[in-house]
Amino acid sequence: QVQLVESGGGLVQAGGSxxxxxxxxxxxxxxxxxxxxxxxxxKEREFVAAIxxxxxxxxxxxxxxxxxxxxxxxxxxxxxxxxxxLEPEDTGVYYCAADFTRTSxxxxxxxxxxxxxxxxxxxxxx
Numbered sequence: 001q002v003q004l005v006e007s008g009g010g011l012v013q014a015g016g017s018x019x020x021x022x023x024x025x026x027x028x029x030x031x032x033x034x035x036x037x038x039x040x041x042x043k044e045r046e047f048v049a050a051i052x053x054x055x056x057x058x059x060x061x062x063x064x065x066x067x068x069x070x071x072x073x074x075x076x077x078x079x080x081x082x083x084x085x086l087e088p089e090d091t092g093v094y095y096c097a098a099d100f101t102r103t104s105x106x107x108x109x110x111x112x113x114x115x116x117x118x119x120x121x122x123x124x125x126x
Contacts, residue, residue, distance in 0.1 A: 019083070
């Protein structure tokens with residue numbers, strides 16, 4: 001049974017930084033590409049960043065480019081999202097997602113991901 005557990009969320013002032021993490025279990029981690037999504041209150045879940053199985057390819061939503069960095073440690077079954085220069089608009093629940101694939105690609109498509117964590121709350125105050 002695949003499990004994804006996020007951690008590291010919290011309250012931060014605008015301009016600050018946070019790193020959220022997601023630990024995976026019940027799967028062969030290197031067989032999965034990974035993604036981070038954010039759901040703000042009253043809004044749909046939206047794509048933030050994705051990373052390929054090896055970490056060699058990454059993909060970002062336009063609104064986080066240059067501020068957020070996704071990475072993974074395949075020895076620890078963990079994916080990270082480093083968030084810098086945070087803005088109040090970044091507030092939301094951040095979800096980690098995993099998609100089994102044999103390719104080296106990434107994906108921003110929500111419906112491609114079959115496994116999801118429960119999320120971690122990130123709140124950015126102005």
